[in-house]
Amino acid sequence: MSKFLIRRIIFGLLTLFLVSIVVFAATQALPGNAAQAILGRSATPERVAALRAQLHLNQSVPSQYLHWLGGVLGGNLGTSAATQQSVGSLIGGRLANSAFLVLVAAIFALPLSIVLGVWMAVKRDRPADHVLSMTTLVLAALPEFVIGIVLVVLLATNVAHVFPAVSLVPPGEHAWDEPNVVVLPAATLVIAVTPYISRIMRASMVEVLESDYVTMARLKGLSNRVVIWRHAVPNAIVPAIQVSALQLAYMAGGVVVVEFVFSYPGIGAQLVDSVANRDVPVVQALTIIIAAVYVVVNLLADLATILVTPRLRTAGR
Numbered sequence: 001m002s003k004f005l006i007r008r009i010i011f012g013l014l015t016l017f018l019v020s021i022v023v024f025a026a027t028q029a030l031p032g033n034a035a036q037a038i039l040g041r042s043a044t045p046e047r048v049a050a051l052r053a054q055l056h057l058n059q060s061v062p063s064q065y066l067h068w069l070g071g072v073l074g075g076n077l078g079t080s081a082a083t084q085q086s087v088g089s090l091i092g093g094r095l096a097n098s099a100f101l102v103l104v105a106a107i108f109a110l111p112l113s114i115v116l117g118v119w120m121a122v123k124r125d126r127p128a129d130h131v132l133s134m135t136t137l138v139l140a141a142l143p144e145f146v147i148g149i150v151l152v153v154l155l156a157t158n159v160a161h162v163f164p165a166v167s168l169v170p171p172g173e174h175a176w177d178e179p180n181v182v183v184l185p186a187a188t189l190v191i192a193v194t195p196y197i198s199r200i201m202r203a204s205m206v207e208v209l210e211s212d213y214v215t216m217a218r219l220k221g222l223s224n225r226v227v228i229w230r231h232a233v234p235n236a237i238v239p240a241i242q243v244s245a246l247q248l249a250y251m252a253g254g255v256v257v258v259e260f261v262f263s264y265p266g267i268g269a270q271l272v273d274s275v276a277n278r279d280v281p282v283v284q285a286l287t288i289i290i291a292a293v294y295v296v297v298n299l300l301a302d303l304a305t306i307l308v309t310p311r312l313r314t315a316g317r
Contacts, residue, residue: 209228
């Protein structure tokens with residue numbers, strides 16, 4: 001386990017290093033003069049030159065990359081070119097809001113997906129299975145912004161004005177101080193990711209329920225509940241763990257669309273604003289943070305897979 005963990009951490013760091021190169025190259029490849037775009041056409045040459053010096057744009061590209069990478073490794077994400085605030089203080093509150101949104105969505109989506117997948121497998125080829133399979137397939141085909149708009153129409157307009165259509169949070173407060181503004185964005189993410197996990201769980205459960213050891217457990221006279229939850233689910237959940245990790249990582253990046261739809265004060269809305277304002281330091285910081293979330297979530301998924309699979313857990317003994 002320790003060797004595996006060390007190897008995965010090394011691969012994760014290598015992945016982040018390669019991502020940092022891609023992110024930096026992509027921001028450098030943006031057309032136009034970043035300093036001029038930030039200050040506007042009316043800016044004097046002196047102001048443009050000063051901002052270029054502040055952003056280290058007058059240095060060579062390798063020097064700019066090494067300066068930025070050194071700051072990231074030292075915990076200094078730079079200074080926002082648009083607001084002149086430190087990037088850390090600018091995105092800190094928004095990062096907490098996005099993390100809270102993803103956490104709330106995951107708390108509801110993961111158990112719901114597992115239960116739905118198990119239930120569809122148990123009801124295999126029955127009307128309930130067909131209805132749920134078709135429903136999850138339709139939901140999986142819908143983009144997040146469509147799901148969000150439908151929820152707004154149903155729950156935030158004249159149909160049923162239950163929750164606010166726009167997730168406004170007063171300055172100085174966080175999303176958990178106004179929980180009602182989190183409901184619709186979180187529900188959108190839950191509906192977006194649940195179909196994928198539940199369908200994988202169903203397929204895995206169907207295969208496990210046809211295995212010899214499940215048949216043997218039934219022949220021993222064990223109750224159907226014990227057979228399903230003690231013998232079948234632990235062996236069928238491994239593929240669902242991997243898909244759950246991908247969906248959680250997707251939520252970390254997919255919040256960009258959801259937050260934009262609901263004007264939710266998270267990193268998604270901040271990323272859209274920063275791209276529009278050519279605020280390169282903020283764009284670089286947010287992109288590398290999202291990439292780090294992908295790496296960490298996949299590492300945790302691999303560890304969870306080993307912990308729930310005795311064959312893998314004892315392979316090195």
